[in-house]
Amino acid sequence: MINKHRHIICIIALFIACLFFLIVDVLVGSVHIPLSTIKAVALGQEVNTGIEYILFNFRMPKAITAICCGAGLSVAGLLMQTMFRNPLAGPYVLGISSGASLGVALFILAAHVVSGSIVGIFSGMLGNWSLVIFAIAGSSLIMLLVILLSYKVRDSVSLLIVGIMFGSITGAVVNVLQYFSDPVSVQSFVIWTFGSLSGVTWDKLYILVPLVSIGLLLAMYLLKPLNALLLGENQARLIGINVKRLRLLIIISTCIMAGTLTAFTGPIAFIGIAVPHMVRSIFKTSDHKILIPGVILVGSILMLICDIISQLPGMDSTLPINSVTAIFGAPVVIWVIIKSRNVKASFN
């Protein structure tokens, strides 16, 4: 079992890398924080209150959000790829992100079109939570429709097509809303679609972290049936897996993770599709016992690195995280794919 040892060593190495990038991510930013400060904070010593404030209220929530995003979206992508047996599937194939953007578009754009409408009243009551709540409402609506349809639709491929159709419909509705909105609202909506990790404060993390954890735990609970599903739905049934129930649980897990994350950070594409492929290349296995921890770690690392890059050291502004993940992540994935040549092996 040489492979097993190799896998364990890889996991440990990835974990250490993850910790390293976590610390770097906390240190890097427009205000420089020296490493000694982290040590002092960890040891409970007094530090400059200004720096402590930045550390606790900006850097740490952002780093935790990055980890949640990386882990949650990557696992959601892995679940979708396994369920649909399709290498192009990702966390958003079921139309969850488009549901969220519909909610956000309604909030930002329609609020202006119909001023003083119910939307407006709501946003007044909810303050800075309103965007998140509309996003959750939008993704939950699509999620509910997908779950209902998953009972009706017998096979996964049809479900995949239905999800893509949902995405098209909501995308079109959002376009119509944009068309009739004023430029200022359109701009704030577009900024939301860029994705952002820094808008998540501690009180939002209290919701985000538990929900993403529930999704991750559900995925881990399913690792044996997920493995069985690799052989196809019929083979899985023959070795005692209730495929319908499994499919429902996979969808719920994905929707919780992708839905909440999109609501809080905006749609962050790319990570969910790319990370599972990278992990399969690194570990050369299809076994979810290895893939799930691997995907959580690699996803977190990638997201932390992207966040570090987006800080643009020496400048005051940050790049939109969505662009960073694609610009810097895609070449990495292409390199991994060319290097290993066994991505296709998992889906032949």
Added chain:
Amino acid sequence: MNSQRNIILQSQDLSIGYDQPGNKKTLIEHLNLSIYEGQLVCLLGPNGCGKSTLMRTMSGLQRALAGKTLIKGKAVKEHDFQEMSKLLSFVLSDGLGVGNLTVWQLASFGRYPYNNWFGKMSSEDREIIRRSLEQVNILHLADRDITQLSDGEKQRAMIAKALVQDTPIVLLDEPTAHLDLSNRVEIMRLLRHLARETGKAILLSTHELDLALQAADVIWLLNEHHQMNIGTPEDLVLTGKFEEAFHGNSFEFDLNTGNFRLNHSQHNIKIHLQASGITHFWTKRALEREGFLVTATDDSDLTVEYNATEKCWKISRDNHLQDVNSIGELIQLIRSI
């Protein structure tokens, strides 16, 4: 072997086919079938007669149009998935569609019904996997990725997975397809052995008529009109059901040998063959392949006589005599006439 034999798998008034919206197609109706413990049943029939559909319906993968299948007296529908997976294993003929998986990992899927949520393998589980891989002769490939296997090795790995599942009923959809002769025989022997020694009920579909005739306890024979005939291989041969199911213009079932014979285009040349033993058999075969009529009577166009001492074939025609030293030359000569 257990002297008391129980029915383990049974169908009652089963109708199979496809029931898609706007396209209902019934393949076979009113099937009353039963398999006993320790029995090896071969399902034979031409392509498209419903063999796979029947097996898939009996295993619960596909819905029956009418009637039901019972396992140990309880309807398949009423067993939950976990129970079913401990009663019935099924080697499908579909491709696998997955890679990055070793043969060992593939076979270990067969233990899924038995182990915990994490899929932890006990030493007993590992022993069963090892033994099953050994039984199908692929233990040396245990660490090989399944995408690097030949079709035959893949097939054996899938059979190993079914053996690892250790169920009293084993269904196999064309398990000998893609295998070379020695592996085909080996697999049939293994299945026969398993049925006899461990009392498993085994149902397999195949196109290997000769092997099925030799190995099966019972044959379920489907003809192209979707009718089922059931019996021991010999009964089906003697009652002519075999010929009926596989009749065609270009070949015929030879009742003497249990093999199929190609019907070659006939010349109108009759050849009187005088030879004995295996020389007679193979010479006749060669002549028949060429489309000549071989007779034992005198009213022939020419006579071929084998001379054992000179080891040559003597061809006489209209008092014209010629010698050849091999069947190849013989055929060439006759062709030129």
